[in-house]
Amino acid sequence: MGIGTVLLLSALIAVVLFLLMRNKSGAVAPSWIPIEIRVTIPPKEYDQDWEVSSPSSGETHTINLHRLVCSCADQQKRRRYHRGDLRRHCTHLNERLRAEGFTARMRPMAAAVVDGGYTFGRRMEMFQVPASDEPNDFVPVLIAVNDANDWADVFGPDDNGGIRAFGFDLRAKQWVDDAAPVASDRIGKYILSTAG
Ligand SMILES: [Zn+2]
Incomplete structure (x- = not known):
């Protein structure tokens, strides 16, 4: 076998392994986020739209817990942050994560943020x-x-x-x-x- 073939095969194996691992684990937050503040991503069965209304403003928003998105203007600006990163969350996502009991699966620090209803900026x-x-x-x-x-x-x-x-x-x-x-x-x- 030539070196080109070996390289090609190695690349193929790497791609296959990557896809297999990705499918198996579903949604996993990136490991570069410190574990204390890494958000547990709700599993695939939460990949559905929920209508939520804000008691204060009366506005209605659509959220998806698996994809960690919300239709509000605040969250649209936050989508550049990866799932697992607290900065991706608007108040509506935090509210629903809390209501669905997901903070019980988080480390105490991440849970304190979501339970407390905090949303973070860049810093x-x-x-x-x-x-x-x-x-x-x-x-x-x-x-x-x-x-x-x-x-x-x-x-x-x-x-x-x-x-x-x-x-x-x-x-x-x-x-x-x-x-x-x-x-x-x-x-x-x-x-x-x-x-x-
Ligand atoms: Zn929102």
Whole structure:
């Protein structure tokens, strides 16, 4: 066999393997999204349109949970984000994911975002922040800064070992509502160093 044939065969095998794995797993969020914030994609049986109406505005939207799309203007702008990425979600998708019990299948951090009804802009980042001077003592923190750059939604560990949402005022440089995550001083400094 010539080298050309070998290369061609290898390429064919790679394509076949890729297609097989893709079919088998259905919809899997990309692994480059940190596992703590990777959204569990609803399976194929959710590939159907649902009509949902917003109680506040009275508007009706059509959503598809498997494809993670919504007909609202907000979500149309979010489709450049991959399924599995929280930035793809509008409030309607989060609402329906919560109602269908999908947050129970997510890691605590992703669940806290969806359960809390948060929607994120472009500036969402996940960090492992040193919690102390001890080696290997890190806490996972998700930071979402708003477009005005004056506020950060921060998801991090609370005193009870859970993950919840906190607010950090970037102008006043302090946590709001007297609530702060574990290692709040270090996390606060970290936010200011990255968000400024
Ligand atoms: Zn929507």
